[in-house]
Amino acid sequence: MPGVFDRLAGQADVVAELTAAASAARARVPGQGWHEADARMVHAWLFTGPPGSGRSVAAMCFAAALQCEHPEIVGCGECRSCHTVLAGTHADVHLLAPQGVNILLKDVKETIHRAASRPSTGRWQIVVVEEADRLTEQSGNALLKVVEEPPSRTVFLLCSPTTDPMDIMVTLRSRSRNVALRQPDAAAVEAALLAGGGIDPERARWAAAVSSGHIGRARWLATDEATRERRDVVLELPMVMHNPGRAFPLADRLVSAAEQEALARNTPNDEREVEELRTAMGVGGTGKGAVAAGRGAAGAVKELEKAQKSRRTRSTRDSLDLALVDLAGFYRDALMAGLGVADIAPVHPDKAEESARLGGHYPPASVLGAIEAIQECRAAIEVNVKPKFAVSAMVGAIREALG
Template sequence: MTDTDVFTELVGQDEAVQILRRAAVAAADLLAAGDGEPPPSAAAMTHAWIFTGPPGSGRSVAARALAAALQCVHGRGCGECPGCHTTRAGTHADVRFVVPDGLSIGVGEMRALVLRAASTPSGGRWQVLVIEDADRLTEAAGNALLKAVEEPPPRTVFLLCTPSTHPDDISVTIRSRCRVVALRQPPADAVAQVLTSRDGVPQETAMWAAAAAQGHVGRARRLARDPQARQRREAVLAVPRRLTNVGACFDAASALIEAAEAEAEAAVAETDAAERAALQTALGAGGTGRGAAGAARGSAGQLKELERRQKSRATRAQRDALDRALVDLAGFYRDVLVASLRAPVAPVHTDVAPLADAAAEKWTPEATLRRLEAVLTCRDAIAGNVKPRIAVEAMMLSLWRG
């Protein structure tokens, strides 16, 4: 394989890469066989896949890599042919990527995608539907997808990404009709190697960022290259020292929520402005005459729908930003617990190890574990649609009380 092989971006997942490479070869063999006898390799390929694993494990990277390999003219994901290039760029005519802007994927969108995926591939290979957040499917959308997975068109492949195969993430009936590829959290040294070799990050910085990101490649890259990301992380790790009384707990909760809101607003502002400008142009903004006036009168509904979608996207961005902060906070309490028990495990946050050691001297392991559980409970509550401010305030009080 060359250095540009589509699977090389899947960090620390050797077993999964072997499975996917075999599937790509089998898919090419099936195309070559046509309507004839299935080749011996056929069992390595199937029409529906689920990629599961913790955040940062590379679920969407794996799905995109397999999608590229299926469109590869050489049948293995060379990374150099037009099929690989266009798939990785998101411009291949026979590959659709579903990345929900908001908190869910609705039935209308899913029906349209399934209908499109059932068409004959324009390039003669495969129609591929990649759903990067299949755990966000509504019940009705899941049912629409299930029908397509149960009765798949001959040249259509479904690639789903979910945190796990728990019924809360993906329905049992969909899961039972898919082949599951379980990904693991990449080891820190593998993530550091990627940062050093591909991004030119100094070795020491790469090792620190990989450990602090807890195996999440994208977050490690942000920490290594973005000063603002490092500042936000430092503010989160200062929270345990700030919890001196009830008032401080509420202040810390407000600061955490406001920081997440600011990060989310910055993340979506450019996209929101571009979308609004494009829609106004399409509706004839700035035009004159009877036709322009009529278009303006009929634009209210479309603008309202755009605002609804943008609000949903902002909510998701805020929750994602808040979840990253909670993961950092959980890592700190994990380090305190490791120090208390003198476990032979490397710390997550090496730069605040002295603070974790000091806390370990002050708190019992049981109290530290209760604090860690409070952070994880907060994450679950927000995932269950509890208002973030309420969940974070309750967490801060639990952290203070121990």
């Protein structure tokens, strides 16, 4: 029988550890203190790994295994609890993620309050914190307080691309068991794409080969024509960098594509949230309270729309960052070709001819300067420089590096 952990690509060691922990969790006596628990199962976990390695997927699979109702199989993937956890609708699994740039104190407090109660339907109250590196000092301290003195039936699953204490509070990190995921190879990504069905095998193989082990990116490339078109725009940029009349407009197009992608991916959820809020506040009703409800709803909707705008900004940055990683990968391939390194797999095997031609035309130091300019652009966007300005400056810096 396929289980929930089949969704993890190339992470056999991680699956073994989490399965053992979920098995140990079943043997715990309800209400037992954590200090008396089986050492395989702890109350706080930190999932780390490079982008696309499956940190959040691992956390949700573990949450499903902990709540699984099957009497013998841990994380069966078939019971109601497994289905609802993976669908994000389980009453006792709470997702805490940035609604904008950071995870705010008010969001942490709301989640902790819900998670402190007894489980309503499952074995555990589970808090999954996506992008824990985006906790602010205040929200991180609030979460630390409850992690230090956890309720006996609450489990915390934190996800972050790094264990660097500059990104995650060292005290929060030290109270969690680290599960390090590695970048899956192309074969593992291809298998993960084919496991879900509905994807052409040839396209799955191509997407796995060009996604640098990023499973989510591979799935988008395999299933979404617009994503493939955006990648083509990104990888065209190095080939026209010598021509400012083509390079700068193409860079603007790159930023616009990231904004459109963020809008397309967030709009359905944004509209649903607004409609649910208006319904919850009684907008459209009749009676004495209808007018007051309308006024209150207007303010609440305005606050929600502000949060949604912040979330779209974050999505735009994330989309643009993936594009910049693709661009850096092209110049990396060019650098390897220029140095004559043949035993390292290219990031973009389908563009090997173009990257080799560029690598043969420019000295390695110049190509390395282009890569540095891309990294500086990524850092600038992360500290709130407007993407259009940052990318335009990057194009200028690359042109200068290449001479």
